[in-house]
Each structure stands twice: as structure tokens, then as C-alpha cells.
Amino acid sequence: MDAPEAEDHVVLDVRAAGICYPDLLLTQGRYQAAAQPPFVPGSEVAGVVVRAPAGSEFAEGQNVLAAPGIGGYAERLAVPPAFVLPMPQGLDFAQGAAILANHQTVHFALTRRAGLLAGEKVLVLGSAGGIGSAAIQVAKALGARVLAGVRRDHTEEFLRGLGADEVVPLREGWLAEAKDLTAGAGVDIVVDPVGGDVFDDAVRALSPGGRLLVLGFAGGAIPTVKVNRLLLRNVSVVGAGWGEFLRTNPAALRETADALAELVAGGLRPPVTATYPLERGAEALRDLAAGKIVGKAVLVNG
Ligand SMILES: NC(=O)c1ccc[n+]([C@@H]2O[C@H](COP(=O)([O-])OP(=O)(O)OC[C@H]3O[C@@H](n4cnc5c(N)ncnc54)[C@H](OP(=O)(O)O)[C@@H]3O)[C@@H](O)[C@H]2O)c1
Numbered sequence: 001m002d003a004p005e006a007e008d009h010v011v012l013d014v015r016a017a018g019i020c021y022p023d024l025l026l027t028q029g030r031y032q033a034a035a036q037p038p039f040v041p042g043s044e045v046a047g048v049v050v051r052a053p054a055g056s057e058f059a060e061g062q063n064v065l066a067a068p069g070i071g072g073y074a075e076r077l078a079v080p081p082a083f084v085l086p087m088p089q090g091l092d093f094a095q096g097a098a099i100l101a102n103h104q105t106v107h108f109a110l111t112r113r114a115g116l117l118a119g120e121k122v123l124v125l126g127s128a129g130g131i132g133s134a135a136i137q138v139a140k141a142l143g144a145r146v147l148a149g150v151r152r153d154h155t156e157e158f159l160r161g162l163g164a165d166e167v168v169p170l171r172e173g174w175l176a177e178a179k180d181l182t183a184g185a186g187v188d189i190v191v192d193p194v195g196g197d198v199f200d201d202a203v204r205a206l207s208p209g210g211r212l213l214v215l216g217f218a219g220g221a222i223p224t225v226k227v228n229r230l231l232l233r234n235v236s237v238v239g240a241g242w243g244e245f246l247r248t249n250p251a252a253l254r255e256t257a258d259a260l261a262e263l264v265a266g267g268l269r270p271p272v273t274a275t276y277p278l279e280r281g282a283e284a285l286r287d288l289a290a291g292k293i294v295g296k297a298v299l300v301n302g
Helices: 004-008 021-027 093-098 101-113 130-141 156-162 174-181 196-204 227-233 242-248 252-265 278-289
Strands: 010-018 045-051 063-066 076-079 084-086 121-124 145-150 166-169 187-192 206-214 236-239 272-277 296-300
Touching: 010 063, 010 093, 010 278, 021 278, 045 076, 045 093, 063 093, 084 252, 093 272, 093 296, 101 130, 101 187, 101 206, 101 242, 101 252, 121 130, 130 145, 130 156, 130 187, 130 252, 130 296, 145 156, 145 174, 156 166, 166 174, 174 196, 187 196, 196 206, 206 227, 242 252, 272 278, 278 296
Parallel strands: 121 145, 121 187, 145 166, 187 206, 206 236, 272 296
Antiparallel strands: 010 045, 010 076, 010 296, 045 063, 063 084
16 A cells, blocks of 8 residues: 555556665665664656656656655655656657666756756766766767776776767876876866765866865865865865755755756767666675765666
8 A cells, every 4th residue: 555645645556766875874874864764765767657646747658757855775665746856858768767875966066056057067087887887978078078987997988888089097197197198287077986085186177267076075084175276276175066056945855856858859879788677686786885886776576
């Protein structure tokens, strides 16, 4: 039986659920929003509407996406209509589930927080991960020249396939390499979901007027910055928290989904590189924690 609140919710059969880093942090009790166990993780899904409230724009049988925040690793889900989105034309269910959290976050970060202009140079860190691979695709689709900074070996072909113009292995001397690739000028924007060791050199990689987007700390350590460096070089370090932004700007969910649907119409396809049956969700999260996922993992149901 559906929960009592389901009458004014959209009920959907979940066909695919994205595996997200915030899901992992939530299960480890390390996320900013705590959930009391037992709970079902899962913040992004694609599925088919079973029932929709009268007057909503959704109808039985329609393919949709949903951003429930929690509970998505499930066969059936009830979601308030405000968190349900049309499925972009051209995506299958797994790709639909994969275009929510990461692509929305980086679209928000690049456009609303960094004010990306076509032709600017964007350095993406953690670029073989979920946020990084989405950032390469979105930055490229918005007209940037993209440098993919990467720690893991054997990822160059994958990164170039996403649209990276240059691949910069994050080893000793990477800053000089990145500077050479920009004729000494540096980059306009750094997308940083990693933090940790590379942060200082990432600030140095910025050209005057450059913006470093703080997205997360997958590398473990939360870096600090000496603000005189920002003043002396006219560069900015900019926080980009999508969930927090949505809390006070809920209309941005649909606006960003519509903007991404246009990029999908232009050919963008999220890189679903690993699929797991729904009942192996715990294994998928463990693989994400162990750094085994290049690109994006998705749970599939049916
Ligand atoms: N700000 C927001 O609104 C928002 C939204 C969603 C997620 N996030 C955050 O973004 C971060 C990344 O999420 P994700 O989905 O991209 O995770 P992911 O798929 O696991 O990727 C994390 C990346 O971090 C790099 N990395 C991991 N451990 C590292 C280490 N010890 N040293 C250096 N690099 C390391 C890896 O880079 P390589 O690819 O180079 O190997 C990996 O690709 C998380 O902290 C997550 O919570 C923030």
C-alpha cells in the first residue's frame, strides 16, 4: 500500500536510480543532512508514472525523472509533483537517472555561480568521477575549452570521449603542464569536487578574474586559502552547494532541468558506465567508495 500522503504525490515505478556521492555520505553518517537508520537512500530516479494528482502536469504511463532527496533505491516511490520532471527526449531510463544530481549541480555551478562565458577555459578536477565527468560535458556543451585534470590512470580515452580538449594527469608538475596548455595564461574557471592536495596549485592555475568553484571534498581534506592570494591576483574562490541553493530557490530545479534538456537535444548523453540490479545497491555504493567507478553508476529495476 502507498503511504497516506501519496494522494497528492506522483506515484511512479522506478526503472533506474543514480548512485550519488551524497547517497554514500548519508549512509556513512557524514552528510550535512542526517538521516536516521533504517532509511532507503537514493536521490535521483527515472521511472513511469502510476498515478498523478489531478491538476498536476503528469499522467499515468508518462516517463519522468524525480529528485526525491532520499528513498530512490526502491521499486515504487511517491514524490511531491514539485520534485518530478519530464524525461528529456532521447534518454533511456538509466541516462535519465544519471542526468539529475551531478549535471544539475555543475550546470548551476558553472552558470549561476561562476558566470561561465562561451570560449572560457575550464579546468575540471576529479574529472573521471561523477561530478567531474558531468562538468566536462556541461562546460563543453556551453562552449568552453575544457582541460580535464585526472588522478586515475587509463582514463584519457573516456575523458576525451566526454568532450575534454586536453587531459592533464594530476602528477608532479601538473600546474606547469596546465599553464603550457593555455599559453601561460591559466584557466578562467576551476571545477573542484576534490579539495585536498591539488587545491593550492588549482588556485595558482587561475588567470586574473578567474573563479575556483568549491563543490566537494572527495579527496578527504578541506583546504584553506590565504586570502591575500585572492586579492593579489584578482581571483575568486566560490562555493557551489546545489541542495542548499534549491532550498531557497526551488524553481531552479525545473529551470535547470529545462536547460539540461536543451543540451540533451544538442547531443549530450550522461556517461552511464556501470549498472547494477536494484538489489545490489549496497555493492554499488561500496564500489563508489572504493574509487572503482569511472563516470556514473546506476541501479536498474526490471
Ligand atoms: N556541491 C554540491 O552541490 C555537490 C553535489 C553533488 C556532489 N557533491 C560532492 O562532490 C564530491 C565528488 O562527488 P563525485 O560524485 O564526483 O564522486 P566520485 O564519482 O567518487 O568522484 C570523486 C573524484 O575525486 C577524486 N578523488 C577521490 N579521492 C581522491 C584523493 N584521495 N585524492 C585526489 N583525488 C581524489 C577522483 O578523481 P579522478 O577522477 O581524478 O581519479 C574521483 O573522480 C563529493 O564530495 C560530493 O559530496 C557536491
